[in-house]
Amino acid sequence: MTSKNYKSLNKCTKDIPKNIDNVPAPSTMDDYNNSETDSDYTSYWRDWFVATRGHEYFCEIDEEYLTDRFNLTGLQAEVQYYQYALDLITDVFDFDCDDDIREQIEKSARHLYGLVHARYIITTRGLQKMLEKYKKCDFGRCPRVFCRSHPLLPIGLSDLPHSKSVKLYCAKCEDVYSPKSSRHAAIDGAYFGTSFPHILFQVYPALIPQKSNERYAPRCFGFKTHAIAALARWQEQKRDEQDRRLAEVGIEVRRVDGDDDAEGSSEGELSR
Secondary structure: OOOHHHHHHHOOOOOOOHHHHHHOOOOOOHHHHOOOOOHHOOOOHHHHHOOOOOOOOOOOOHHHHHHHHHHHOOOOOOOOOOHHHHHHHOOOOOOOOOOHHHHHHHHHHHHHHHHHHHHHOOHHHHHHHHHHHHHHHOOOOHHHHOOOOOOOEEEEEOOOOOOOOEEEEOOOOEEEEEOOOOHHHOEEEHHHHOOOOHHHHHHHHHHHHEEEEEOOOEEEEEOOOOOHHHHHHHHHHHHHHHHHHHHHHOOOOEOOHHHHHHOOOHHHHHHO
């Protein structure tokens, strides 16, 4: 990538094409420069990053959040070429260097954006942006049959970078799943953190779905297999004991049976 490419990316243009929704998402920064002229698009690095195929789980971080150094505390030691990477993200990058160094800075910028993203999405503004994506099912739907396509949320299994890839959390069955797309499966889970879905439901408790009592029971000619039947009885006993303990301290547990759980329940819950 040439210095000219980056300089053109830092220009803020006023003319946005009317049919911008029909413009295909660029996969690299060079696609921006080669497909349209500077006057045909708004050339911000963050726009390019979130529009890149495979980055659908990310939301755009507000510039005010990025320019507040308090929000970036501790990240300087985590990211190589930290200052250059931050300049690139905030569109003030103006450093003439060879292609190898520039590639390293670009890689550091993506990593820095991901680390800041994990902090941003648990702020009030970040939660609102992710909530809109959740309502549109941008993160996918639960593959479990009895969850009836309930929307998913991205979650990390570790807050440490380069440890675990991102997973998808279902609030209905309270389990996690791997993304279907290999592009999404390659995203670092630390870019979303281990707490994001739970904080979202604490802030928006009306979105907490009712738990389902439905579960699959293996059968042979209509009869439950002995080991599975015994396990199901034990699980139901433990669940009832937990519900009683929660009721004693005043915590209501909402559960529904399979017949009461309509096919469109997830959409109805999101529209509240």
